[in-house]
Amino acid sequence: MAHQPTIGLEIHAILKTRTKMFCDSLNDLEEREPNKNVCPVCLGHPGTLPTINKKAVEHVIRVGLALGGRIAPVSKFDRKNYFYPDLPKGYQISQYDQPIVTGGELLGVRVRRVHLEEDAGRLLHEIPGETKKGQASYVDFNRAGVPLLELVTEPDIRSAEQTVESARELQRILRYLEVSDADMEKGQMRVEANVSLDMGPKVELKNINSFKAVGAAIDYEVKRQKEVLEGGGAVEHETRGWDEAKQITVSQRGKEEAHDYRYFPEPDLPAFETEGFEPERLRAELPELPAAKRERFAREFRLSGAQAAMLVDMKPVADFFEEAVSELATMDEKGSAAPAKQAVSLLFNYLTSDLLGLVGVSGGDFQKIKIKPEGLAHLADLINDGKIMSRQAKEILRKMFETGEDPEAIMRDEGLETVSDQGEVADAVREVIAANPKAAADFKKGREASLKFLLGQAMAKLRGRGDPEQIREILHRTLSE
Numbered sequence: 290m291a292h293q294p295t296i297g298l299e300i301h302a303i304l305k306t307r308t309k310m311f312c313d314s315l316n317d318l319e320e321r322e323p324n325k326n327v328c329p330v331c332l333g334h335p336g337t338l339p340t341i342n343k344k345a346v347e348h349v350i351r352v353g354l355a356l357g358g359r360i361a362p363v364s365k366f367d368r369k370n371y372f373y374p375d376l377p378k379g380y381q382i383s384q385y386d387q388p389i390v391t392g393g394e395l396l397g398v399r400v401r402r403v404h405l406e407e408d409a410g411r412l413l414h415e416i417p418g419e420t421k422k423g424q425a426s427y428v429d430f431n432r433a434g435v436p437l438l439e440l441v442t443e444p445d446i447r448s449a450e451q452t453v454e455s456a457r458e459l460q461r462i463l464r465y466l467e468v469s470d471a472d473m474e475k476g477q478m479r480v481e482a483n484v485s486l487d488m489g490p491k492v493e494l495k496n497i498n499s500f501k502a503v504g505a506a507i508d509y510e511v512k513r514q515k516e517v518l519e520g521g522g523a524v525e526h527e528t529r530g531w532d533e534a535k536q537i538t539v540s541q542r543g544k545e546e547a548h549d550y551r552y553f554p555e556p557d558l559p560a561f562e563t564e565g566f567e568p569e570r571l572r573a574e575l576p577e578l579p580a581a582k583r584e585r586f587a588r589e590f591r592l593s594g595a596q597a598a599m600l601v602d603m604k605p606v607a608d609f610f611e612e613a614v615s616e617l618a619t620m621d622e623k624g625s626a627a628p629a630k631q632a633v634s635l636l637f638n639y640l641t642s643d644l645l646g647l648v649g650v651s652g653g654d655f656q657k658i659k660i661k662p663e664g665l666a667h668l669a670d671l672i673n674d675g676k677i678m679s680r681q682a683k684e685i686l687r688k689m690f691e692t693g694e695d696p697e698a699i700m701r702d703e704g705l706e707t708v709s710d711q712g713e714v715a716d717a718v719r720e721v722i723a724a725n726p727k728a729a730a731d732f733k734k735g736r737e738a739s740l741k742f743l744l745g746q747a748m749a750k751l752r753g754r755g756d757p758e759q760i761r762e763i764l765h766r767t768l769s770e
Contacts, residue, residue, distance in 0.1 A: 292486040292518065294511045296446035298398075299481040299493075300459055302438045302469040303408065304348045310407040310436040311339030311382060311558075318475065323413075323429040331407075331434030333378030338557050341366075345436035347566055348468035349389045349405050352438065354572045355462055356400050358393030365560035366405075370551045375410035375428050382407050383439075385552040389563065396458050396580075398451075399443040408435040438469065444483065444491075449507035453500050456480050457602075461579040465604055473499055484510045486518060490526040494538060497531050506531040510538050582607060590614055591630050592637065599641060605656050609665075610640055616666035629673065636669040643683060647690045659693030660686075668696040681705040 306316050312330035320326055330337045353360055367385040388404035410433040414426050440459060446452050460478060463469040471478040480503050485491040492514070494506050514524050529538040554560075577585070579601050586597035586607070600607045613636055617628035644665065648655050668686060671677045677685065677700060685699045700706050725746060 292511075292515050293488075294447055294507075295444045295485045295488055295491075296448075296452050296507065297444035297483040297491075298440070298442045298446065298452065298455060299483065300440045300456060301408075301479045301481075302440075302459075302463055302471050303477045304345050304436040304438055304469050305467065306342055306344045306348070306436055308342060309434040310342050310345055310405070312434060314434065316435050318432070318435075318477065320431050323427070324431060326431045327433070331377070332430060339382065339555075341558060341561065342436055343566070345405055346389065346561075346563075347571060348436075348466070349403055349438055350563065350566055350568050351466050351468055351571050351575065352440070352463065353390030353393060353403050354568065355466060355575060355578055356390070356393030356395060356403070358390040358400055358403060360563050360568045361387060361389055361391065362564065363387065363560055363562055364389045366555040366558045367552045368555050369406075371549075373409065374426070375412050375430075375433065377410065377430060377433055381409065382555055382558070387560070395440075395442065395462075396451075396455050398445045398455050401441045401443050403438065403440045406437050406439060408432050408437045438463075444485070444488075449504040449511070452482055452507055453504045456503060457500060458579065461602065461604075465576055465578055465582075482507055482510075484514070486511070486514045486524070489518075490524045492524065492526070492538075493528045495528055495530055495541070498533075502531055502533060505536060506538055509536065513538065586611075590633055592633075596637060596641075600637075603655075606640065606645070609655075609662050610637070612662035613640070613666040613669075616663040617670060620666065620670045632669050632673040635672050636666060639669060639672075639682065639686065640665060643686055644690070647687065651690075658690065660689050661693070664689055664693070664696060671696055671700065676700070676706055 303318065304316075308314060309316050309326075309331055312328050314328045314331050315326040317326055330339055350360055364384065365387045366382050368380045369383040369385070370380045372379055383406035384404035388402040390403035391401070393400035393403070410428050410430040412426055412428055442455070446455060460471040460473075463471040463478070469477060473479070476498070480497050480500075482494045482497070482503065483491045484494060484507055492510060494510060497503050497506055510529070517524050525540075525543075527543050528541045530541050531537075532539050583594070583597045583601045586592055586600060587594055590597075592600075600610050614628060614633055617632050617636060620628070644658075644660065645655070648658060668682060668689070671685075672679070672682050681700070684703075685696050685705060688694065688699045688703070689696055725742070
């Protein structure tokens with residue numbers, strides 16, 4: 290019997306603000322000293338009063354506008370009551386029935402709501418030395434009170450692949466809006482999936498820290514639920530965690546409902562009108578979003594859908610590419626507004642393969658590289674004009690990466706320009722044939738492999754600066770004489 294998976298997402302993202310959600314403590318996720326960025330407010334001391342971080346509200350409104358959602362005229366905060374060691378107040382300030390954003394769409398998946406809340410602290414577990422017994426747990430409250438966006442979708446998703454792509458698209462949007470770095474490895478974005486079969490009881494999957502794990506957890510859970518149902522059992526409404534080592538989901542607790550949290554309006558914070566945050570101004574300031582940029586890149590730069598998606602996935606790389614293409618157009622001798630497709634293709638390949646490869650090997654930051662967009666455009670132009678071949682281009686790019694120097698200057702200084710003089714190439718070919726009489730004789734007997742050997746020898750003699758097609762042609766002509 291075929292079972293239809295139904296999946297909804299709950300995604301949390303830590304917002305980029307100077308301070309925390311309801312106090313002046315720094316919102317610094319890079320702080321390594323425990324409990325440094327804390328104050329009586331975020332530690333929940335009696336008598337303290339929270340104040341709303343305006344920038345965090347603006348960030349959520351931006352996300353809502355980007356998703357095509359409705360911005361509530363009036364919104365408010367609520368208390369979500371539950372006890373956990375890293376929740377100092379014994380409750381979390383969140384939003385319940387009047388979130389900032391309702392509706393919207395994420396790659397065809399309906400968005401139910403986007404709201405603001407504060408994050409909890411962080412539990413650290415450590416086993417002491419052999420002289421001590423048991424296990425100790427520590428609480429770091431640096432993260433307590435950090436502004437947290439939560440997006441909840443409708444259960445419109447039908448597969449693990451669709452789930453992962455929807456979550457990735459939200460990550461791209463958050464980064465393009467510059468409201469969150471949304472790095473899953475650093476805990477800045479957390480994905481939870483509600484999975485059910487045939488609209489039955491749903492299981493919430495938590496503790497997932499990578500997109501790969503999101504897909505694996507959902508695939509496993511769908512399979513597990515199918516086996517339960519086909520074995521005559523019933524799927525329990527529960528929360529399950531993802532065990533990365535065993536690649537399975539494990540039961541954690543029964544799933545809470547809204548009434549379990551005893552929501553009520555936060556008495557220390559008044560309801561607020563979103564008009565005061567100027568949503569129309571924020572709408573006008575929205576940047577070009579990933580979906581629109583993918584469509585434009587494919588159309589304007591004649592890229593495939595996959596190529597456009599690869600660039601747009603990394604905003605700094607997409608910006609670098611677009612600026613480099615603009616530089617290419619100025620180098621076009623015909624004065625065309627758009628550079629030749631071949632030159633753009635070369636630029637794409639050397640950026641996404643060679644340059645990103647150098648960045649990866651160096652362990653550096655792409656945004657801090659010495660190569661400028663005009664430098665890479667110049668390199669692509671030199672290749673496209675036949676002044677250098679692939680081998681020289683790669684060598685020049687390595688030197689550009691180290692020094693930031695202009696590629697043409699490196700080409701001249703290092704003597705890497707392609708040999709275009711037919712006389713010089715013909716001389717090299719004759720010398721190679723004279724030095725390898727057996728290979729020349731074998732070619733004349735019909736052994737094509739000998740030609741490849743002679744071609745390689747000629748390229749070596751020309752220090753990789755020859756045009757292989759030109760050399761091949763001269764070899765054929767010379768050996769046929």
